Amino acid sequence: MTDDEQFAEFAHAHAERLRTTAFMLCRDWHLAQDLTQTALTKLFLSWRRAVQSDNLVAYAQKILLRVFLDHRRRRSSSESTTAVLPEPVHRDSPELRLTMLDALAHLPERDRAIVVLRYFEDYSVDRVADVLDLPVSVIKSQTRRSLARLRELLAEDQLALFA
Amino acid sequence: MTEDLRALLRAELNNERPPPLGDVVGAALRDGRRVRRRRRAGFMAGGSATVLALVLAGGVAAYSEPRHSAGVGSAPAAPVVAPSPAATAWPNAPGQAAQKATVSPGSVPVGPTALLTGRPGRTLAIHSGVDQAAGTREKATTGAMLHLLTQLLPAGRTSNAAVSGAGDPHVQIRLDRGTGPGLLRVTVGLLPVEGARPPRGGTATVTILHVADNCLQDTVAIARWPDGTAVQVDVASCLTGSSRGPRALTADEAATVAADARWGVTMDPDLIKAGAREFGRVPVLVS
Numbered sequence: 001m002t003d004d005e006q007f008a009e010f011a012h013a014h015a016e017r018l019r020t021t022a023f024m025l026c027r028d029w030h031l032a033q034d035l036t037q038t039a040l041t042k043l044f045l046s047w048r049r050a051v052q053s054d055n056l057v058a059y060a061q062k063i064l065l066r067v068f069l070d071h072r073r074r075r076s077s078s079e080s081t082t083a084v085l086p087e088p089v090h091r092d093s094p095e096l097r098l099t100m101l102d103a104l105a106h107l108p109e110r111d112r113a114i115v116v117l118r119y120f121e122d123y124s125v126d127r128v129a130d131v132l133d134l135p136v137s138v139i140k141s142q143t144r145r146s147l148a149r150l151r152e153l154l155a156e157d158q159l160a161l162f163a
Numbered sequence: 164m165t166e167d168l169r170a171l172l173r174a175e176l177n178n179e180r181p182p183p184l185g186d187v188v189g190a191a192l193r194d195g196r197r198v199r200r201r202r203r204a205g206f207m208a209g210g211s212a213t214v215l216a217l218v219l220a221g222g223v224a225a226y227s228e229p230r231h232s233a234g235v236g237s238a239p240a241a242p243v244v245a246p247s248p249a250a251t252a253w254p255n256a257p258g259q260a261a262q263k264a265t266v267s268p269g270s271v272p273v274g275p276t277a278l279l280t281g282r283p284g285r286t287l288a289i290h291s292g293v294d295q296a297a298g299t300r301e302k303a304t305t306g307a308m309l310h311l312l313t314q315l316l317p318a319g320r321t322s323n324a325a326v327s328g329a330g331d332p333h334v335q336i337r338l339d340r341g342t343g344p345g346l347l348r349v350t351v352g353l354l355p356v357e358g359a360r361p362p363r364g365g366t367a368t369v370t371i372l373h374v375a376d377n378c379l380q381d382t383v384a385i386a387r388w389p390d391g392t393a394v395q396v397d398v399a400s401c402l403t404g405s406s407r408g409p410r411a412l413t414a415d416e417a418a419t420v421a422a423d424a425r426w427g428v429t430m431d432p433d434l435i436k437a438g439a440r441e442f443g444r445v446p447v448l449v450s
Contacts, residue, residue: 004192011188019184020176029181037187037194044195100171119168 007047011040014057018064024116025068027105035071039064061121062131065113072109103153110134111146118143203379204448287369289386289422300429303351306438307430308334309445312349315420319411320344328447332428335448337402338411345411346379346399349420353428354391364389367422371414381410384417386426394426 001009015036022032022039042063043050053059104112110132117123117131118139125143129136305326312334313321319340327333331352337344367386374380381400387393396417402408412420425431 008188008192011191015187016184019181019187023179023181024172024176029179033182033185033187037190040187040191041194041198044191045198099175100168101175120172122169 003047004044006051007044010056010060011043014060015040017057018060021061021116021121022064022068024101024104024120025065025109025112027101031071035064035067039067042067058123058127058131061117065117065131068113069109100150100154103150106153107146107149111142111149114139114142115146115150285371287371287418288366289369289418290366299432300427301432301435303332303428303430304435304438305332305334306442306445307434308332308349308351308426308438309336309442310438311423311425311430311434312336312347312420313441315423316347317412317416324442324445325448326442326445333448340409340411342409344402345409346402347411348379348395348397348399349426350395350397351426351428352393352395354387354393360391361389363392363424363427367394367424369418369422371418378407382412382414382417384414384421386418386421392427394421394423396421 018039019029019032019036022035023029026032026035039060043060046063050056050059104115107115113132114128117128118125123131125136125139128134129139132139309324309326313336316338317340319338321336321338322344323335323337325335331350333348333350335346335348337346339345367388369384369386372380372383372385374383378401379399380397382398384396384398385393386395396412398410398412398414398417400407400410425434
Protein backbone atom coordinates (compact mmCIF):
# COMPACT_ATOMS: atom_id res chain seq x y z
CA MET A 1 0.00 0.00 0.00
CA THR A 2 1.46 3.38 -0.98
CA ASP A 3 1.71 6.37 1.33
CA ASP A 4 -1.16 8.06 -0.49
CA GLU A 5 -3.37 5.01 -0.07
CA GLN A 6 -2.49 4.73 3.61
CA PHE A 7 -3.32 8.38 4.09
CA ALA A 8 -6.64 8.04 2.23
CA GLU A 9 -7.60 5.05 4.36
CA PHE A 10 -6.83 6.90 7.57
CA ALA A 11 -8.55 10.08 6.41
CA HIS A 12 -11.73 8.27 5.38
CA ALA A 13 -11.84 6.55 8.76
CA HIS A 14 -11.33 9.70 10.84
CA ALA A 15 -12.62 12.64 8.79
CA GLU A 16 -16.02 12.57 10.48
CA ARG A 17 -14.50 12.61 13.95
CA LEU A 18 -12.17 15.44 13.03
CA ARG A 19 -15.07 17.44 11.66
CA THR A 20 -17.02 16.90 14.86
CA THR A 21 -14.10 18.17 16.91
CA ALA A 22 -13.79 21.14 14.57
CA PHE A 23 -17.51 21.86 14.94
CA MET A 24 -17.25 21.85 18.72
CA LEU A 25 -14.51 24.40 18.41
CA CYS A 26 -16.15 26.73 15.90
CA ARG A 27 -19.93 25.93 16.08
CA ASP A 28 -20.22 26.15 12.30
CA TRP A 29 -20.50 22.97 10.25
CA HIS A 30 -19.29 24.55 7.03
CA LEU A 31 -16.27 26.13 8.68
CA ALA A 32 -15.68 22.82 10.44
CA GLN A 33 -15.58 21.12 7.07
CA ASP A 34 -13.08 23.67 5.74
CA LEU A 35 -10.90 23.29 8.83
CA THR A 36 -11.01 19.52 8.48
CA GLN A 37 -10.01 19.65 4.85
CA THR A 38 -7.13 22.03 5.60
CA ALA A 39 -5.98 19.83 8.46
CA LEU A 40 -6.10 16.72 6.27
CA THR A 41 -4.11 18.49 3.57
CA LYS A 42 -1.43 19.39 6.11
CA LEU A 43 -1.51 15.83 7.43
CA PHE A 44 -1.03 14.53 3.89
CA LEU A 45 2.01 16.76 3.44
CA SER A 46 3.59 15.52 6.66
CA TRP A 47 2.35 11.95 6.38
CA ARG A 48 5.78 10.31 6.60
CA ARG A 49 6.47 12.08 9.86
CA ALA A 50 2.94 11.52 11.10
CA VAL A 51 3.04 7.73 10.74
CA GLN A 52 6.07 7.66 13.01
CA SER A 53 4.11 9.24 15.85
CA ASP A 54 2.76 7.18 18.72
CA ASN A 55 -0.83 8.20 18.12
CA LEU A 56 -1.80 9.15 14.60
CA VAL A 57 -5.26 10.35 15.61
CA ALA A 58 -3.78 12.66 18.22
CA TYR A 59 -1.33 13.91 15.62
CA ALA A 60 -4.22 14.73 13.30
CA GLN A 61 -6.12 16.42 16.14
CA LYS A 62 -3.06 18.50 16.88
CA ILE A 63 -2.91 19.70 13.29
CA LEU A 64 -6.64 20.45 13.37
CA LEU A 65 -6.35 22.52 16.53
CA ARG A 66 -3.49 24.52 15.08
CA VAL A 67 -5.47 25.11 11.90
CA PHE A 68 -8.38 26.31 14.04
CA LEU A 69 -6.25 28.60 16.19
CA ASP A 70 -4.46 29.98 13.11
CA HIS A 71 -7.81 30.62 11.47
CA ARG A 72 -9.08 32.49 14.51
CA ARG A 73 -5.87 34.45 14.75
CA ARG A 74 -6.13 35.56 11.13
CA ARG A 75 -9.77 36.51 11.52
CA SER A 76 -9.20 38.34 14.78
CA SER A 77 -7.15 40.99 13.02
CA SER A 78 -10.25 42.08 11.10
CA GLU A 79 -12.76 41.69 13.92
CA SER A 80 -13.70 44.16 16.61
CA THR A 81 -13.92 42.86 20.14
CA THR A 82 -16.03 43.92 23.10
CA ALA A 83 -14.71 44.02 26.61
CA VAL A 84 -17.92 42.77 28.18
CA LEU A 85 -20.01 39.88 26.92
CA PRO A 86 -23.78 40.27 27.04
CA GLU A 87 -25.31 38.83 30.18
CA PRO A 88 -26.70 35.35 29.72
CA VAL A 89 -30.50 35.35 29.75
CA HIS A 90 -31.00 31.68 30.48
CA ARG A 91 -31.53 32.09 34.22
CA ASP A 92 -34.82 33.92 33.68
CA SER A 93 -35.93 32.04 30.59
CA PRO A 94 -35.29 28.30 30.84
CA GLU A 95 -36.32 27.73 27.22
CA LEU A 96 -33.53 30.05 26.14
CA ARG A 97 -30.90 28.53 28.34
CA LEU A 98 -27.50 27.94 26.88
CA THR A 99 -26.54 24.50 25.79
CA MET A 100 -23.13 23.16 26.60
CA LEU A 101 -22.01 23.85 23.06
CA ASP A 102 -23.23 27.43 23.34
CA ALA A 103 -21.42 27.83 26.60
CA LEU A 104 -18.26 26.43 25.09
CA ALA A 105 -18.48 29.07 22.40
CA HIS A 106 -18.18 31.73 25.08
CA LEU A 107 -14.74 30.48 26.09
CA PRO A 108 -11.60 31.82 24.46
CA GLU A 109 -10.41 29.57 21.62
CA ARG A 110 -7.53 28.02 23.48
CA ASP A 111 -9.61 27.30 26.58
CA ARG A 112 -12.32 25.83 24.38
CA ALA A 113 -9.78 23.52 22.82
CA ILE A 114 -8.60 22.45 26.27
CA VAL A 115 -12.14 21.59 27.40
CA VAL A 116 -12.94 19.72 24.19
CA LEU A 117 -9.76 17.67 24.40
CA ARG A 118 -10.05 16.98 28.12
CA TYR A 119 -13.75 16.28 28.40
CA PHE A 120 -14.85 15.19 24.95
CA GLU A 121 -11.79 13.47 23.53
CA ASP A 122 -10.87 12.29 27.04
CA TYR A 123 -7.23 13.23 26.68
CA SER A 124 -5.00 13.28 29.72
CA VAL A 125 -3.61 16.60 30.94
CA ASP A 126 -0.20 15.61 29.63
CA ARG A 127 -1.54 14.82 26.19
CA VAL A 128 -3.51 18.07 25.99
CA ALA A 129 -0.34 19.90 26.95
CA ASP A 130 1.51 18.09 24.19
CA VAL A 131 -1.17 18.74 21.56
CA LEU A 132 -1.42 22.43 22.39
CA ASP A 133 2.29 22.89 23.10
CA LEU A 134 1.54 24.36 26.51
CA PRO A 135 2.93 23.57 29.97
CA VAL A 136 0.94 21.12 32.05
CA SER A 137 0.46 23.76 34.73
CA VAL A 138 -1.21 26.06 32.21
CA ILE A 139 -3.55 23.28 31.10
CA LYS A 140 -4.56 22.61 34.70
CA SER A 141 -5.15 26.22 35.60
CA GLN A 142 -7.00 27.00 32.38
CA THR A 143 -9.16 23.92 32.82
CA ARG A 144 -10.20 25.14 36.27
CA ARG A 145 -10.99 28.60 34.95
CA SER A 146 -12.89 27.22 31.98
CA LEU A 147 -15.05 25.00 34.17
CA ALA A 148 -15.76 27.92 36.46
CA ARG A 149 -16.78 30.01 33.48
CA LEU A 150 -19.03 27.24 32.19
CA ARG A 151 -20.68 27.03 35.61
CA GLU A 152 -21.54 30.69 35.36
CA LEU A 153 -23.08 30.24 31.96
CA LEU A 154 -25.01 27.03 32.31
CA ALA A 155 -28.44 26.49 33.83
CA GLU A 156 -28.93 25.05 37.30
CA ASP A 157 -29.88 21.58 36.15
CA GLN A 158 -26.64 21.28 34.21
CA LEU A 159 -24.50 22.53 37.04
CA ALA A 160 -24.89 19.18 38.78
CA LEU A 161 -22.39 17.87 36.29
CA PHE A 162 -19.70 20.04 37.83
CA ALA A 163 -20.36 19.02 41.39
CA MET B 164 -17.72 14.38 35.87
CA THR B 165 -15.85 13.64 32.66
CA GLU B 166 -18.34 10.99 31.61
CA ASP B 167 -21.29 13.27 32.36
CA LEU B 168 -19.80 16.12 30.45
CA ARG B 169 -19.01 13.90 27.51
CA ALA B 170 -22.53 12.43 27.56
CA LEU B 171 -24.03 15.90 27.58
CA LEU B 172 -21.89 17.02 24.68
CA ARG B 173 -22.74 13.89 22.73
CA ALA B 174 -26.44 14.37 23.40
CA GLU B 175 -26.25 17.90 22.10
CA LEU B 176 -24.27 16.80 19.09
CA ASN B 177 -26.94 14.21 18.33
CA ASN B 178 -29.46 17.01 18.03
CA GLU B 179 -27.32 18.68 15.39
CA ARG B 180 -28.06 18.11 11.73
CA PRO B 181 -24.64 18.24 10.11
CA PRO B 182 -24.45 18.60 6.34
CA PRO B 183 -23.02 15.64 4.43
CA LEU B 184 -19.32 15.30 4.93
CA GLY B 185 -18.63 15.53 1.21
CA ASP B 186 -15.34 14.65 -0.41
CA VAL B 187 -13.03 16.29 2.09
CA VAL B 188 -10.56 13.44 1.76
CA GLY B 189 -10.42 13.69 -2.02
CA ALA B 190 -10.11 17.47 -1.81
CA ALA B 191 -7.33 17.17 0.77
CA LEU B 192 -5.51 14.68 -1.45
CA ARG B 193 -5.79 16.95 -4.47
CA ASP B 194 -4.68 20.03 -2.52
CA GLY B 195 -1.86 18.12 -0.88
CA ARG B 196 -0.57 16.78 -4.16
CA ARG B 197 -0.70 20.23 -5.72
CA VAL B 198 1.24 21.74 -2.83
CA ARG B 199 3.73 18.87 -3.00
CA ARG B 200 4.25 19.44 -6.73
CA ARG B 201 4.80 23.15 -6.16
CA ARG B 202 7.27 22.51 -3.37
CA ARG B 203 9.11 20.00 -5.48
CA ALA B 204 9.22 22.34 -8.46
CA GLY B 205 10.57 25.08 -6.20
CA PHE B 206 13.09 22.70 -4.71
CA MET B 207 14.17 21.54 -8.14
CA ALA B 208 14.46 25.11 -9.38
CA GLY B 209 16.44 25.99 -6.28
CA GLY B 210 18.71 22.99 -6.78
CA SER B 211 19.29 23.84 -10.40
CA ALA B 212 19.98 27.45 -9.54
CA THR B 213 22.44 26.34 -6.86
CA VAL B 214 24.26 24.03 -9.21
CA LEU B 215 24.36 26.65 -11.94
CA ALA B 216 25.60 29.19 -9.41
CA LEU B 217 28.39 26.81 -8.43
CA VAL B 218 29.23 26.33 -12.07
CA LEU B 219 29.18 30.08 -12.60
CA ALA B 220 31.58 30.53 -9.70
CA GLY B 221 33.80 27.80 -11.10
CA GLY B 222 33.60 29.31 -14.57
CA VAL B 223 34.61 32.74 -13.41
CA ALA B 224 37.47 31.23 -11.45
CA ALA B 225 38.58 29.22 -14.46
CA TYR B 226 38.61 32.22 -16.78
CA SER B 227 40.39 34.46 -14.30
CA GLU B 228 43.20 32.04 -13.61
CA PRO B 229 46.19 31.16 -15.81
CA ARG B 230 45.54 28.07 -17.89
CA HIS B 231 47.91 25.87 -15.97
CA SER B 232 47.80 24.38 -12.57
CA ALA B 233 50.23 24.41 -9.71
CA GLY B 234 52.38 21.35 -9.67
CA VAL B 235 52.50 21.08 -13.46
CA GLY B 236 55.19 23.69 -13.74
CA SER B 237 54.82 26.30 -16.43
CA ALA B 238 53.63 23.91 -19.08
CA PRO B 239 50.21 24.82 -20.41
CA ALA B 240 47.49 22.42 -19.37
CA ALA B 241 46.19 21.68 -22.83
CA PRO B 242 43.17 19.43 -22.90
CA VAL B 243 44.16 15.83 -23.31
CA VAL B 244 41.34 14.13 -25.09
CA ALA B 245 41.41 10.37 -25.17
CA PRO B 246 38.72 8.03 -26.28
CA SER B 247 36.57 6.48 -23.61
CA PRO B 248 34.89 3.13 -24.25
CA ALA B 249 31.87 4.20 -22.29
CA ALA B 250 31.34 7.30 -24.34
CA THR B 251 32.25 6.00 -27.74
CA ALA B 252 29.81 3.14 -27.29
CA TRP B 253 27.08 5.76 -27.07
CA PRO B 254 24.59 5.36 -29.91
CA ASN B 255 24.73 8.60 -31.82
CA ALA B 256 21.77 10.04 -33.58
CA PRO B 257 21.77 10.06 -37.37
CA GLY B 258 23.95 12.80 -38.76
CA GLN B 259 25.93 13.06 -35.59
CA ALA B 260 28.94 11.10 -36.75
CA ALA B 261 31.02 14.21 -37.28
CA GLN B 262 30.45 15.18 -33.68
CA LYS B 263 31.36 11.90 -32.05
CA ALA B 264 32.26 12.68 -28.47
CA THR B 265 35.27 11.40 -26.65
CA VAL B 266 35.54 11.35 -22.91
CA SER B 267 38.62 11.33 -20.79
CA PRO B 268 37.95 11.07 -17.08
CA GLY B 269 39.90 13.64 -15.14
CA SER B 270 41.65 15.07 -18.19
CA VAL B 271 41.29 18.78 -17.36
CA PRO B 272 40.35 19.52 -13.77
CA VAL B 273 38.84 22.98 -13.77
CA GLY B 274 36.99 24.77 -11.02
CA PRO B 275 36.22 23.85 -7.46
CA THR B 276 32.91 22.10 -8.02
CA ALA B 277 34.24 18.66 -7.22
CA LEU B 278 34.91 19.79 -3.68
CA LEU B 279 31.40 21.01 -3.14
CA THR B 280 29.52 17.72 -3.26
CA GLY B 281 29.00 14.92 -0.81
CA ARG B 282 30.04 12.31 -3.32
CA PRO B 283 33.16 12.86 -5.40
CA GLY B 284 32.61 14.65 -8.69
CA ARG B 285 34.87 14.84 -11.72
CA THR B 286 35.53 17.11 -14.62
CA LEU B 287 35.97 16.04 -18.21
CA ALA B 288 36.89 17.73 -21.46
CA ILE B 289 34.70 16.65 -24.35
CA HIS B 290 35.69 17.70 -27.83
CA SER B 291 32.79 18.36 -30.17
CA GLY B 292 34.75 18.51 -33.39
CA VAL B 293 33.26 21.83 -34.42
CA ASP B 294 34.50 25.24 -33.32
CA GLN B 295 31.61 27.30 -34.52
CA ALA B 296 28.06 26.40 -35.38
CA ALA B 297 27.47 26.58 -39.10
CA GLY B 298 24.58 28.43 -40.69
CA THR B 299 22.02 30.65 -39.06
CA ARG B 300 20.80 30.09 -35.52
CA GLU B 301 17.46 30.89 -33.94
CA LYS B 302 16.47 31.40 -30.34
CA ALA B 303 16.18 28.00 -28.69
CA THR B 304 12.74 26.66 -27.86
CA THR B 305 11.81 24.02 -25.33
CA GLY B 306 10.28 22.01 -28.17
CA ALA B 307 13.63 22.00 -29.97
CA MET B 308 15.36 20.99 -26.74
CA LEU B 309 13.00 18.05 -26.30
CA HIS B 310 13.51 17.04 -29.92
CA LEU B 311 17.30 17.17 -29.59
CA LEU B 312 17.17 15.35 -26.27
CA THR B 313 15.17 12.49 -27.74
CA GLN B 314 17.68 12.33 -30.59
CA LEU B 315 20.56 12.02 -28.15
CA LEU B 316 19.00 9.48 -25.81
CA PRO B 317 19.78 5.79 -26.13
CA ALA B 318 17.10 3.39 -27.28
CA GLY B 319 14.09 3.28 -25.00
CA ARG B 320 10.54 4.49 -24.59
CA THR B 321 10.13 8.16 -23.77
CA SER B 322 7.09 9.62 -22.04
CA ASN B 323 5.79 12.45 -19.85
CA ALA B 324 7.60 15.23 -21.67
CA ALA B 325 7.15 18.64 -20.09
CA VAL B 326 8.71 22.07 -20.48
CA SER B 327 9.27 25.19 -18.42
CA GLY B 328 7.00 28.15 -18.91
CA ALA B 329 9.46 30.87 -17.92
CA GLY B 330 13.08 31.47 -17.06
CA ASP B 331 15.92 29.49 -18.60
CA PRO B 332 14.72 26.91 -21.13
CA HIS B 333 14.11 23.74 -19.17
CA VAL B 334 12.67 20.40 -20.26
CA GLN B 335 12.08 17.04 -18.67
CA ILE B 336 11.19 13.62 -19.97
CA ARG B 337 11.07 10.03 -18.79
CA LEU B 338 13.11 7.33 -20.48
CA ASP B 339 12.38 3.63 -20.03
CA ARG B 340 15.26 1.43 -21.16
CA GLY B 341 13.50 -1.74 -20.09
CA THR B 342 13.94 -1.35 -16.35
CA GLY B 343 11.20 1.20 -15.78
CA PRO B 344 10.95 4.92 -16.46
CA GLY B 345 13.70 7.24 -15.25
CA LEU B 346 13.40 11.01 -15.08
CA LEU B 347 15.74 13.31 -17.00
CA ARG B 348 15.88 17.08 -17.11
CA VAL B 349 17.89 19.48 -19.25
CA THR B 350 18.44 23.19 -18.66
CA VAL B 351 20.28 25.52 -21.02
CA GLY B 352 21.64 28.92 -20.04
CA LEU B 353 24.24 31.49 -20.95
CA LEU B 354 26.70 32.37 -18.22
CA PRO B 355 28.37 35.78 -18.08
CA VAL B 356 31.98 36.00 -19.21
CA GLU B 357 34.66 38.56 -18.53
CA GLY B 358 35.23 40.94 -21.41
CA ALA B 359 34.14 40.24 -24.95
CA ARG B 360 32.29 36.96 -25.40
CA PRO B 361 34.64 34.50 -27.15
CA PRO B 362 33.52 32.10 -29.88
CA ARG B 363 31.77 28.89 -28.90
CA GLY B 364 34.94 26.81 -29.10
CA GLY B 365 35.29 23.14 -29.82
CA THR B 366 35.71 21.68 -26.34
CA ALA B 367 33.20 21.58 -23.54
CA THR B 368 34.28 21.24 -19.94
CA VAL B 369 31.88 18.82 -18.35
CA THR B 370 31.52 18.55 -14.60
CA ILE B 371 29.76 15.56 -13.12
CA LEU B 372 28.25 15.97 -9.68
CA HIS B 373 26.21 13.83 -7.35
CA VAL B 374 23.89 15.92 -5.21
CA ALA B 375 23.47 14.41 -1.79
CA ASP B 376 19.94 13.95 -0.46
CA ASN B 377 18.27 14.95 -3.70
CA CYS B 378 17.20 11.95 -5.73
CA LEU B 379 15.93 14.24 -8.49
CA GLN B 380 19.53 15.30 -9.07
CA ASP B 381 21.21 12.02 -8.28
CA THR B 382 23.66 12.68 -11.11
CA VAL B 383 24.18 16.11 -12.66
CA ALA B 384 26.31 16.70 -15.73
CA ILE B 385 27.05 20.32 -16.59
CA ALA B 386 28.77 21.23 -19.83
CA ARG B 387 30.36 24.65 -20.08
CA TRP B 388 31.60 26.15 -23.31
CA PRO B 389 34.10 28.98 -23.67
CA ASP B 390 31.37 31.39 -24.80
CA GLY B 391 29.45 30.86 -21.54
CA THR B 392 26.89 28.39 -22.83
CA ALA B 393 25.99 26.00 -20.02
CA VAL B 394 23.95 22.82 -20.40
CA GLN B 395 22.84 20.92 -17.34
CA VAL B 396 21.50 17.36 -17.48
CA ASP B 397 19.89 16.04 -14.30
CA VAL B 398 19.53 12.28 -13.96
CA ALA B 399 17.08 11.35 -11.23
CA SER B 400 17.00 8.16 -9.20
CA CYS B 401 13.33 8.70 -8.37
CA LEU B 402 10.25 9.87 -10.18
CA THR B 403 8.39 11.89 -7.59
CA GLY B 404 10.82 12.51 -4.78
CA SER B 405 9.55 9.49 -2.87
CA SER B 406 9.33 6.50 -5.18
CA ARG B 407 12.68 5.11 -6.22
CA GLY B 408 13.27 4.44 -9.89
CA PRO B 409 16.09 3.49 -12.22
CA ARG B 410 18.60 6.02 -13.47
CA ALA B 411 17.89 6.62 -17.13
CA LEU B 412 21.51 7.44 -17.96
CA THR B 413 24.92 6.68 -16.57
CA ALA B 414 27.16 9.59 -15.62
CA ASP B 415 29.17 9.25 -18.83
CA GLU B 416 26.03 9.10 -20.92
CA ALA B 417 24.71 12.22 -19.21
CA ALA B 418 28.03 13.96 -19.86
CA THR B 419 27.84 13.07 -23.52
CA VAL B 420 24.30 14.39 -23.82
CA ALA B 421 25.24 17.64 -22.08
CA ALA B 422 28.31 18.13 -24.28
CA ASP B 423 26.47 17.89 -27.59
CA ALA B 424 27.43 20.92 -29.66
CA ARG B 425 23.87 21.51 -30.85
CA TRP B 426 22.69 22.71 -27.42
CA GLY B 427 22.60 26.42 -26.84
CA VAL B 428 20.44 29.45 -26.22
CA THR B 429 20.30 29.56 -30.01
CA MET B 430 19.77 26.42 -32.02
CA ASP B 431 19.59 25.17 -35.55
CA PRO B 432 16.38 26.25 -37.34
CA ASP B 433 15.69 22.67 -38.39
CA LEU B 434 15.66 21.61 -34.74
CA ILE B 435 13.31 24.48 -33.92
CA LYS B 436 10.90 23.38 -36.65
CA ALA B 437 11.06 19.72 -35.70
CA GLY B 438 10.58 20.61 -32.03
CA ALA B 439 7.52 22.71 -32.79
CA ARG B 440 6.11 19.86 -34.84
CA GLU B 441 6.78 17.12 -32.28
CA PHE B 442 6.58 18.90 -28.94
CA GLY B 443 4.61 22.04 -29.63
CA ARG B 444 1.86 21.13 -27.18
CA VAL B 445 3.50 19.39 -24.26
CA PRO B 446 2.48 20.25 -20.68
CA VAL B 447 4.11 23.27 -19.06
CA LEU B 448 5.71 22.82 -15.66
CA VAL B 449 4.31 25.05 -12.94
CA SER B 450 6.45 26.44 -10.15
